[in-house]
Amino acid sequence: MSGPNKQIEFLARAIVNRLEDRGVVEFTDAEAGIEAVAHVLGDNIRLMDEIEQEARLRLSRMIGEREPSETELETEMRQVAAERSIVF
Numbered sequence: 001m002s003g004p005n006k007q008i009e010f011l012a013r014a015i016v017n018r019l020e021d022r023g024v025v026e027f028t029d030a031e032a033g034i035e036a037v038a039h040v041l042g043d044n045i046r047l048m049d050e051i052e053q054e055a056r057l058r059l060s061r062m063i064g065e066r067e068p069s070e071t072e073l074e075t076e077m078r079q080v081a082a083e084r085s086i087v088f
Contacts, residue, residue, distance in 0.1 A: 008045070012038035047086070054080045
């Protein structure tokens, strides 16, 4: 498993373990729970990357070569997400 995928798996394991430890949910098959959480995390990370890329593209058209500030980037990412009906 590659770097980012391994990190997603570790995060998924931590989430599943925390949910079970707190009694929020109990997985009869922890590995299946980990796979499901890892899948959702991976999808969400890819979606956030797509939103960021779109926001950076839009900002580059508006501000040119200058690197956008964190505030500008966040604002534009929220706009892209809203246009896609994604809660950000």
